[in-house]
Amino acid sequence: MSMFTRAKKRLGKFFQNIFRRKRSRIGIYGPPNAGKTTLANRIVRDCSGDAIGPVSEIPHETRRARRREDVVITGANGNTLLLDIVDTPGVTTKIDYHEFLEYGLEQDEAISRAREATEGVAEAMHWLREDIHGVIYVMDSTLDPFMQVNIMMVGIIESRDLPVVIVANKTDLPDAAPSRIKSAFPQHPVISLSGLEGTNMEELYDMMTEHFR
């Protein structure tokens, strides 16, 4: 890409930020079972009294990107923000239907879940490249943050110049170590919370109103 094209692209982004769009589309991304749908439900419930989708301990419960329009986020600082929230399938590089058999699913059901999950992940990647203006990246704070999918996804988000807030989720669990996520990604804001219990959501809303404007 020439220097001129690069400068033009950056100027475009600069002016886009000055004349901000009225409504941003925020994608909730992360690996499977990080608690993305639980968090999406919590945000949507807090802000509109509704839910976005079902949750399950079986990975890949969310197999299609789901969008909730016109969610109004209000921070404790008084700032408000109108958003579309997009809950996406967990991003991974592998899906084996045998994994679902371990959760008691019948073979046909497991195969069909695997097929839908592969389509869902491909779709989520496509959304990220084409239709998302900002990202809430959700990690399970009981797990190693240096999982390849986290490193790769944060790199992809950075390369697209998308604003990102990282959520260190599941702080209600005894093994939670959100500080590991903060040390792994010091270049981004990290909010520790429990989507399940709804703790520390105010800090997330404050960060969202500052970061996704």
Added chain:
Amino acid sequence: MIQGVQIELISADRLTNLTTMERIRTILDSVMLGNIVVLEHGLTPDEQSMLIEVTMREIRPGGFSGIEMETYPGKEAESGGLFGRLFKGKKPRQGRMTVIGPAGQLKMLKIERDRLVAWASLTSGG
């Protein structure tokens, strides 16, 4: 009969002359044959995103189940301020040396900032 895993080391030069989709197909076709691919230079973030998408479309229940891919964690993103970002441009970040193999056959044992330890099984699912 000697059994083993084929390891394919791909130089940066070889990939430079290919288009994004050709690069992804080169890697994925080799991994789908059961090979472990080592890239001298990794893929750009956009290429990684495409690789995930194409991999998902190749997964077949009972057959190919995806890839295992590891690279060293990158360094913190550099920010040169508005002026720098406008006029210097940001080089598309090229990954560092990357190992890609069939899921279930390649397992990473240790991932540090400057060291990867991998284990490869002779059979899939192992």
